[in-house]
Amino acid sequence: MPEGLEAEIWRTALTSIVGRRITCAWVDDRVAPPGFVREVTGSSVAAIRRVGKVVLIDTDETIIGLHFGMTGRLVIDGEARIDRLEYASGQDRPEWDRLRLFTNGTQAAAAVRLNDPRRLGRISIDPDLTHLGVDIFDLSVTSLEDALKRRRIAVKTALLDQTVLAGLGNLCVDEVLWWAGIDPHRPANSLESDEMKRLEEMVRRRLPIMLRRGGSTSGVLSPEVRAACPPCERDGHPLRRDSIASRTAVWCPGHQL
Numbered sequence: 001m002p003e004g005l006e007a008e009i010w011r012t013a014l015t016s017i018v019g020r021r022i023t024c025a026w027v028d029d030r031v032a033p034p035g036f037v038r039e040v041t042g043s044s045v046a047a048i049r050r051v052g053k054v055v056l057i058d059t060d061e062t063i064i065g066l067h068f069g070m071t072g073r074l075v076i077d078g079e080a081r082i083d084r085l086e087y088a089s090g091q092d093r094p095e096w097d098r099l100r101l102f103t104n105g106t107q108a109a110a111a112v113r114l115n116d117p118r119r120l121g122r123i124s125i126d127p128d129l130t131h132l133g134v135d136i137f138d139l140s141v142t143s144l145e146d147a148l149k150r151r152r153i154a155v156k157t158a159l160l161d162q163t164v165l166a167g168l169g170n171l172c173v174d175e176v177l178w179w180a181g182i183d184p185h186r187p188a189n190s191l192e193s194d195e196m197k198r199l200e201e202m203v204r205r206r207l208p209i210m211l212r213r214g215g216s217t218s219g220v221l222s223p224e225v226r227a228a229c230p231p232c233e234r235d236g237h238p239l240r241r242d243s244i245a246s247r248t249a250v251w252c253p254g255h256q257l
């Protein structure tokens with residue numbers, strides 16, 4: 001499932017359309033607001049931003065929000081920048097397209113396609129994102145403490161809450177908890193201040209490394225490791241797979257305390 005890291009990879013790739021004019025648009029009406037095509041056609045792309053897992057295309061007339069759901073991915077100028085996504089098929093069928101934007105310069109083929117087999121993503125106009133918490137790349141120890149200290153739910157569940165921390169998904173949460181040595185079941189408010197610091201440090205250090213390596217599937221707890229649960233790379237203890245608030249958690253009972 002696309003996380004903030006995937007959205008960041010697409011944000012970077014989409015900067016190639018800045019300055020172009022949207023000459024034509026097509027959208028799957030089931031996942032976009034009425035009047036979308038009319039609103040965006042003819043506008044020029046001014047900037048590309050990302051907030052949490054949402055990519056924003058700022059035009060001179062409106063803001064287009066791309067929400068990727070479980071299996072959405074972007075194909076930009078004919079190129080899929082991320083081939084591999086957990087739960088995604090890796091195939092690219094035209095009937096899975098939910099959005100096509102054509103721009104000047106690339107009239108023949110769509111400059112941007114949102115391809116989403118399970119159709120759980122959506123497209124918005126001028127999305128209100130004020131409910132989102134601090135972005136994964138702006139995290140500080142203080143903001144992490146503020147987000148977790150009053151919550152009794154599992155730390156894993158709290159970190160997945162986009163109103164707390166925007167951009168972390170299931171894989172990245174398991175990954176940073178593995179690196180920080182924190183049991184995902186622990187109540188969020190039970191973390192000591194040295195654990196908060198360790199967790200913040202791992203978000204700050206590990207996410208850029210995963211970003212460079214290709215996204216949320218590139219960590220120690222890769223999809224292959226998650227499926228097989230082999231011995232932990234750090235201490236040889238067999239990894240465990242549990243369900244926490246209906247999400248799969250893969251963790252090591254040996255060093256995650």
Ligand SMILES: [Zn+2]
Pocket residue numbers: 232233234235236237252253254255256
């Ligand atoms: Zn371990």
